[in-house]
Amino acid sequence: MTDELLLQVENLEKYYAQKRSLKEIALRKEKDPVQAVDDVSMEVHSNQSIGVIGESGCGKTTLLEVLMGLEPLTGGDVIYRGTRMSEFDREDWLKYRRNVQIIFQDPFDSLDPKQRVRTVLYEPLRVHGIEDKEQRAREMLERVNLGPPEQFLSKYPPQLSGGEKQRVAIARALILQPDVVLADEPVSMLDVSTQAAVLKLLSHLTDEMGVSLIYISHDLSTVSYVCDSVNVMYLGRLVEGAPTERLINEPQHPYTQALINSIPIPDPYHERETIELEGAPREPIGLGEGCRFRDRCPERMDICEKTPLDTEISEHHQTACHLYYDHEDESTQVSTGGESQPRESVPADGDDQ
Amino acid sequence: MSQPILEVDDLTIEFQTGESSITAVSDASFSIEQGEYMGLVGESGCGKSTIAKALLGALDKNGRIVSGKILYEGEEIQDFTEEEFNEKIRWKEIAMIPQASMNSLDPIQPISRKALEIADAHTDLSKSEALDRFKEAFEIVGLQPSRISEYSFQFSGGMRQRAIIALTLFLRPTIVIADEPTTALDVIMQDQVLNYIKKIREETNSSMMMITHDISVVFETCDTMTVMHSGQVAETGPVTDLYDSPTHPYLMLLQDAFPDIRYPNRDLEVIDGYPPELTDKADFCTFVDRCPWAVDECSQTAPRLESVTDRSVSGDGSDSTHKVACIRKDEVPQLNEERKRQGRTTADGGSDEGDLP
Numbered sequence: 050m051t052d053e054l055l056l057q058v059e060n061l062e063k064y065y066a067q068k069r070s071l072k073e074i075a076l077r078k079e080k081d082p083v084q085a086v087d088d089v090s091m092e093v094h095s096n097q098s099i100g101v102i103g104e105s106g107c108g109k110t111t112l113l114e115v116l117m118g119l120e121p122l123t124g125g126d127v128i129y130r131g132t133r134m135s136e137f138d139r140e141d142w143l144k145y146r147r148n149v150q151i152i153f154q155d156p157f158d159s160l161d162p163k164q165r166v167r168t169v170l171y172e173p174l175r176v177h178g179i180e181d182k183e184q185r186a187r188e189m190l191e192r193v194n195l196g197p198p199e200q201f202l203s204k205y206p207p208q209l210s211g212g213e214k215q216r217v218a219i220a221r222a223l224i225l226q227p228d229v230v231l232a233d234e235p236v237s238m239l240d241v242s243t244q245a246a247v248l249k250l251l252s253h254l255t256d257e258m259g260v261s262l263i264y265i266s267h268d269l270s271t272v273s274y275v276c277d278s279v280n281v282m283y284l285g286r287l288v289e290g291a292p293t294e295r296l297i298n299e300p301q302h303p304y305t306q307a308l309i310n311s312i313p314i315p316d317p318y319h320e321r322e323t324i325e326l327e328g329a330p331r332e333p334i335g336l337g338e339g340c341r342f343r344d345r346c347p348e349r350m351d352i353c354e355k356t357p358l359d360t361e362i363s364e365h366h367q368t369a370c371h372l373y374y375d376h377e378d379e380s381t382q383v384s385t386g387g388e389s390q391p392r393e394s395v396p397a398d399g400d401d402q
Numbered sequence: 403m404s405q406p407i408l409e410v411d412d413l414t415i416e417f418q419t420g421e422s423s424i425t426a427v428s429d430a431s432f433s434i435e436q437g438e439y440m441g442l443v444g445e446s447g448c449g450k451s452t453i454a455k456a457l458l459g460a461l462d463k464n465g466r467i468v469s470g471k472i473l474y475e476g477e478e479i480q481d482f483t484e485e486e487f488n489e490k491i492r493w494k495e496i497a498m499i500p501q502a503s504m505n506s507l508d509p510i511q512p513i514s515r516k517a518l519e520i521a522d523a524h525t526d527l528s529k530s531e532a533l534d535r536f537k538e539a540f541e542i543v544g545l546q547p548s549r550i551s552e553y554s555f556q557f558s559g560g561m562r563q564r565a566i567i568a569l570t571l572f573l574r575p576t577i578v579i580a581d582e583p584t585t586a587l588d589v590i591m592q593d594q595v596l597n598y599i600k601k602i603r604e605e606t607n608s609s610m611m612m613i614t615h616d617i618s619v620v621f622e623t624c625d626t627m628t629v630m631h632s633g634q635v636a637e638t639g640p641v642t643d644l645y646d647s648p649t650h651p652y653l654m655l656l657q658d659a660f661p662d663i664r665y666p667n668r669d670l671e672v673i674d675g676y677p678p679e680l681t682d683k684a685d686f687c688t689f690v691d692r693c694p695w696a697v698d699e700c701s702q703t704a705p706r707l708e709s710v711t712d713r714s715v716s717g718d719g720s721d722s723t724h725k726v727a728c729i730r731k732d733e734v735p736q737l738n739e740e741r742k743r744q745g746r747t748t749a750d751g752g753s754d755e756g757d758l759p
Contacts, residue, residue: 104591241445241659242659243673245661245673248661248670249672267588268589269663270663273663297663310593312663314664316621317621319622329558
């Protein structure tokens with residue numbers, strides 16, 4: 050298996066300007082921007098599946114939207130096979146959009162109710178000028194276990210169940226044989242019985258077709274079935290990243306620990322130790338310097354007023370927390386705040402098998 | 403064993419939709435005892451919220467109880483009028499935490515005024531007594547009693563959810579129904595809310611009926627569990643019995659379909675097919691089309707809910723509270739073992755979790 054660097058996210062930043070009132074505009078009063086994604090770096094290699102988890106509002110969906118090119122980035126860059134997104138021309142965008150596909154959270158919303166499955170699947174092929182649409186659409190439907198294809202091709206989305214809709218969405222994302230698929234909580238709207246089937250399918254297909262996956266969710270227990278490695282996001286920043294099993298068994302960042310400990314275990318005998326984490330994340334506005342988790346962190350120290358540096362604590366395991374590095378050495382770097390190291394990623398065949 | 407506080411007995415609920423009708427609940431039976439936390443589990447559309455509404459006499463206009471009984475402290479309440487429900491049941495005996503409750507507070511009235519309204523409609527409490535009780539309830543859920551007169555928008559989402567729980571609790575209901583109290587919440591917020599729900603039991607002696615599709619939440623929070631499939635009760639009993647010896651094929655598959663963070667490499671079970679749409683009371687097992695072990699007889703008669711005897715933990719079996727509705731209940735566990743053994747040729751070790759006490 051060749052290990053190719055497909056996508057490089059480099060100190061990516063997405064700030065939204067806040068709406069100003071007429072008075073504020075007249076008085077030329079500036080408002081702090083919403084820091085949805087801030088200084089996020091990661092790499093996606095071929096045949097890799099990466100999870101990004103975090104609470105609602107942590108910026109994970111914005112991250113996907115920027116990666117998809119649906120929202121322009123405001124800082125940093127995304128590099129696709131050596132070309133910078135900030136310098137993409139029309140041709141580059143066409144190529145990029147062919148090779149990077151997305152599966153949305155809600156299959157009830159992401160399919161046009163007035164388009165037959167056939168139209169849904171033909172559209173990407175038509176846009177990218179690919180012949181033998183019928184053949185490809187049939188093959189793809191079979192791959193997502195919607196058989197017999199003839200029957201499904203002429204159906205409308207309202208005639209499909211939630212699980213079937215999401216399979217169509219998966220088929221649509223994979224029909225162009227992309228390099229990377231971005232999946233935004235693809236099973237959160239589905240019942241448990243269907244959820245397992247869709248998770249398995251997604252995991253199996255990305256393996257089989259050699260597609261890399263970025264999977265975002267707030268639910269680590271589903272992510273862990275699909276992803277080789279997981280990044281944890283909090284208020285726009287990545288706070289920890291590690292191979293899935295390592296992250297689950299040895300979480301380092303206090304936020305990751307709280308996140309993992311708050312997952313209920315389907316076992317009445319299991320005594321889960323809970324870390325009581327009070328409150329909710331702040332608004333991502335005017336965050337300033339310092340660790341963003343500091344107001345809720347049980348391990349809070351004085352140094353947390355400074356932005357922690359992303360540190361590699363063991364192979365493929367990084368975290369941005371003051372608990373895990375020697376401040377004597379790096380204090381100068383710490384105070385500069387911004388620059389984090391690009392998150393190194395796990396090799397394709399991961400060590401969690 | 404004491405008299406259950408709530409008994410649902412062969413309940414059948416039907417909805418009229420134009421010319422046709424849909425049966426949402428078919429012959430469902432279960433019971434809840436004083437202080438017991440019961441989880442009512444099943445996928446969307448299986449009838450769990452319908453049952454909750456029926457308990458409060460709050461079925462939609464086109465819905466009606468066709469047959470069966472609901473007994474509250476031994477009294478039949480299924481035929482109560484609106485007035486009787488208001489006078490005897492709602493809020494002070496059975497109170498409900500609604501789904502998406504964070505958004506169910508009126509933003510233009512102080513929370514305490516809502517409490518006073520409820521107290522006025524359902525009790526003879528004086529204004530100051532009602533407010534005192536509401537302050538106590540605020541304390542139980544970890545909110546400052548001094549804040550009872552604030553508006554809902556002055557609270558964060560999690561606090562709003564707790565304020566609703568306080569409203570549910572302050573008339574000291576005997577049974578609290580929580581309809582998907584944590585669905586749509588992030589795991590951290592879910593954990594906060596669950597902690598308060600657990601605390602209710604320490605502070606009051608309420609029973610709880612928790613409606614959810616999330617069996618992990620039930621296994622952690624509840625004493626007993628009732629599993630529904632398409633309007634029928636498939637299995638009911640203490641959570642430990644259901645965990646140790648699930649007997650209905652639906653529960654067996656459901657358990658294996660559920661992700662467990664401890665075993666990220668375990669193979670997830672897939673439950674094929676969909677529940678049937680019922681226009682009539684189900685006179686067959688509604689799981690028949692999805693069941694790997696279905697036989698002809700399954701589609702000919704509705705299985706009765708019967709005690710699980712042979713493998714009962716307590717041994718004597720006859721009055722076991724672990725009940726299942728499956729005509730092959732004595733064979734299925736073994737069939738499942740065999741299926742698992744075959745499936746485990748690609749053994750990953752992770753799925754072997756049944757060895758706890």
